[in-house]
Amino acid sequence: MTLSTVANAVSVTRRRRTTRVVVVTGGLTSVVAVLFVVTMMVGSFRLSAGEVIGSLLGTIDDPSLDFVVLGLRLPTAATALTVGLALGVSGTIFQHLLRNPLASPDFVGISSGAGLAAVSGIVLLKVTGLAVAGFALGGATVAALLMYVLAWRDGVSGYRFILIGIGVAAFFDGLIGFVLSRAQLYEARQAMHWLTGSVGQASGTELRLLLGGLVVLLPLAVLLQRQLRLLELGDDTARSLGVSAELARAALLGTAVIILALAVAAAGPILFVALVAGPIANRLLGPATGSVLAAALVGAALLLTADLVAVHLLPTALPTGVVTGAVGAPYLLCLLATTNRQGTGG
Amino acid sequence: MNRLRAEGLSLGYDDTTVITGLDVAVLDQRITAIVGANACGKSTLLRGLARLLKPRQGAVHLDGKALASMSTLDVAKVLGLLPQTPIAPDGITVADLVGRGRYPHQGWFRRWTDRDHEAVTRALAATDTADLIDRPLHGLSGGQRQRVWVAMALAQDTDLLLLDEPTTYLDINHQVELLRLLRKLNAESGKTIVAVLHDLNLAGRFCDHIIAMDGGAIVAEGPPSEVITAELVEKVFGLSCVIVTDPVAGTPIVVPA
Numbered sequence: 001m002t003l004s005t006v007a008n009a010v011s012v013t014r015r016r017r018t019t020r021v022v023v024v025t026g027g028l029t030s031v032v033a034v035l036f037v038v039t040m041m042v043g044s045f046r047l048s049a050g051e052v053i054g055s056l057l058g059t060i061d062d063p064s065l066d067f068v069v070l071g072l073r074l075p076t077a078a079t080a081l082t083v084g085l086a087l088g089v090s091g092t093i094f095q096h097l098l099r100n101p102l103a104s105p106d107f108v109g110i111s112s113g114a115g116l117a118a119v120s121g122i123v124l125l126k127v128t129g130l131a132v133a134g135f136a137l138g139g140a141t142v143a144a145l146l147m148y149v150l151a152w153r154d155g156v157s158g159y160r161f162i163l164i165g166i167g168v169a170a171f172f173d174g175l176i177g178f179v180l181s182r183a184q185l186y187e188a189r190q191a192m193h194w195l196t197g198s199v200g201q202a203s204g205t206e207l208r209l210l211l212g213g214l215v216v217l218l219p220l221a222v223l224l225q226r227q228l229r230l231l232e233l234g235d236d237t238a239r240s241l242g243v244s245a246e247l248a249r250a251a252l253l254g255t256a257v258i259i260l261a262l263a264v265a266a267a268g269p270i271l272f273v274a275l276v277a278g279p280i281a282n283r284l285l286g287p288a289t290g291s292v293l294a295a296a297l298v299g300a301a302l303l304l305t306a307d308l309v310a311v312h313l314l315p316t317a318l319p320t321g322v323v324t325g326a327v328g329a330p331y332l333l334c335l336l337a338t339t340n341r342q343g344t345g346g
Numbered sequence: 347m348n349r350l351r352a353e354g355l356s357l358g359y360d361d362t363t364v365i366t367g368l369d370v371a372v373l374d375q376r377i378t379a380i381v382g383a384n385a386c387g388k389s390t391l392l393r394g395l396a397r398l399l400k401p402r403q404g405a406v407h408l409d410g411k412a413l414a415s416m417s418t419l420d421v422a423k424v425l426g427l428l429p430q431t432p433i434a435p436d437g438i439t440v441a442d443l444v445g446r447g448r449y450p451h452q453g454w455f456r457r458w459t460d461r462d463h464e465a466v467t468r469a470l471a472a473t474d475t476a477d478l479i480d481r482p483l484h485g486l487s488g489g490q491r492q493r494v495w496v497a498m499a500l501a502q503d504t505d506l507l508l509l510d511e512p513t514t515y516l517d518i519n520h521q522v523e524l525l526r527l528l529r530k531l532n533a534e535s536g537k538t539i540v541a542v543l544h545d546l547n548l549a550g551r552f553c554d555h556i557i558a559m560d561g562g563a564i565v566a567e568g569p570p571s572e573v574i575t576a577e578l579v580e581k582v583f584g585l586s587c588v589i590v591t592d593p594v595a596g597t598p599i600v601v602p603a
Binding site: 240 | 441
């Protein structure tokens with residue numbers, strides 16, 4: 001092949017990839033936007049899309065409409081959106097950093113750590129609101145550090161990290177049970193409700209905190225994606241290509257842990273969204289593209305859908321976490337079955 | 347002038363020291379092979395030269411500056427290393443992987459430039475991997491895969507390239523093909539190449555300079571015909587042998603006695 005044929009082939013491939021990224025990201029953004037509006041249309045009485053958008057943008061001046069849209073429905077819809085984005089980003093960063101599709105934060109004990117700290121706060125110290133978020137962040141950080149110390153030796157060897165993570169998660173879950181058994185009835189109910197995971201439960205403070213966190217950390221995660229794409233080639237390759245491996249990894253882990261903790265603080269531990277968002281984004285964009293932004297959008301679309309199903313489609317309204325769990329569990333089984341067959345899980 | 351050299355270099359892992367007080371100067375624009383028995387410190391030396399291992403004592407100098415004091419990014423613009431068993435995520439395509447080699451030349455916000463395009467094109471053409479760009483790496487044969495990894499290292503566009511056992515897992519034909527490729531790169535662009543090799547005959551045939559290591563120290567160094575002797579092979583590998591002359595290239599061939 002001559003040099004110009006090769007140059008041409010490279011151009012074609014790159015152009016095709018760029019087109020795919022633009023189309024998929026644009027498509028996902030529209031899907032998320034539509035779901036976001038639809039979430040606010042359905043309920044005990046229906047609104048049209050025009051009414052919802054009008055109220056959101058302030059073009060329709062109707063106090064009773066504003067009460068329903070901005071007062072009642074926007075907080076839930078915004079929580080589903082932001083928590084979904086957060087879980088998607090955090091999950092995909094963990095999976096790529098640990099080079100394992102099973103390595104979502106729900107499975108390696110980070111979510112459990114956040115849950116244990118938050119439940120302890122609610123039950124033992126009777127904290128509410130912002131303080132719960134603080135506890136969740138602390139718990140997630142401690143769990144992440146614990147995992148790092150226990151499992152990180154010259155990088156991560158796939159299954160060891162996952163197995164230790166499952167152990168750590170089981171340990172934390174056990175402790176959560178213990179803390180709950182010591183609780184008064186009221187606090188226990190509070191904590192149980194929180195633990196099921198629901199986008200309807202977030203207070204204004206938690207939502208604002210998560211929103212603020214995302215505004216800063218989502219762009220940071222997108223920027224750090226360049227380093228992430230080299231870290232997944234192994235530390236030696238990453239360093240030979242000019243990445244300060246330890247620093248980049250710490251920054252990525254820190255970003256993922258903080259985003260996850262804020263999401264867990266807002267909506268409780270919602271399972272499986274972080275696990276499936278990244279792989280779905282990869283399926284849409286082409287294998288191993290690992291787009292943080294696409295994963296975030298998939299996470300948001302999944303959670304908005306799960307919330308619609310949980311609250312409106314089922315005969316009785318259920319917490320969002322129940323629906324994501326019911327959908328996610330079969331995916332997990334499928335993933336375990338296929339990774340074992342290909343031998344690529346570790 | 348030697349752009350890459352080490353003085354009094356000591357290297358090790360955790361509580362074991364592998365190399366003590368080693369001096370070496372890499373010949374510019376030549377192909378150097380590091381040979382030696384298993385666990386003699388070849389790969390460790392290569393990792394030390396590439397700044398992947400911090401010196402316990404002594405220093406590696408690149409263009410007169412201490413390597414340890416340079417930033418990872420600045421080193422990566424001049425010196426590349428292909429690890430022994432590089433890993434890649436599932437399903438990654440050849441184009442994607444080779445493109446990632448451009449990292450040190452890109453900024454936080456800078457998009458894909460013509461220079462990136464040109465470097466990737468040249469890397470693919472040199473390694474004869476252009477027809478594979480849309481294929482997933484894991485679906486390729488061992489020889490193709492190794493060529494793709496070399497393409498990634500070439501896309502990095504460095505003056506110095508270090509390769510850790512690039513011919514492992516390859517059959518004889520692919521080994522020769524890869525070493526011919528290194529020769530071509532060296533001849534065309536004057537790239538300085540250092541490779542850890544196991545096959546003495548191939549090292550002698552394709553490299554300008556041989557460094558023989560034993561027990562973490564350099565025991566002989568020079569052109570193949572001077573270094574590859576029956577005494578050295580006996581000493582380094584513990585193999586008694588006869589050295590004959592390659593009928594094609596006139597280089598030394600090790601024949602076990």
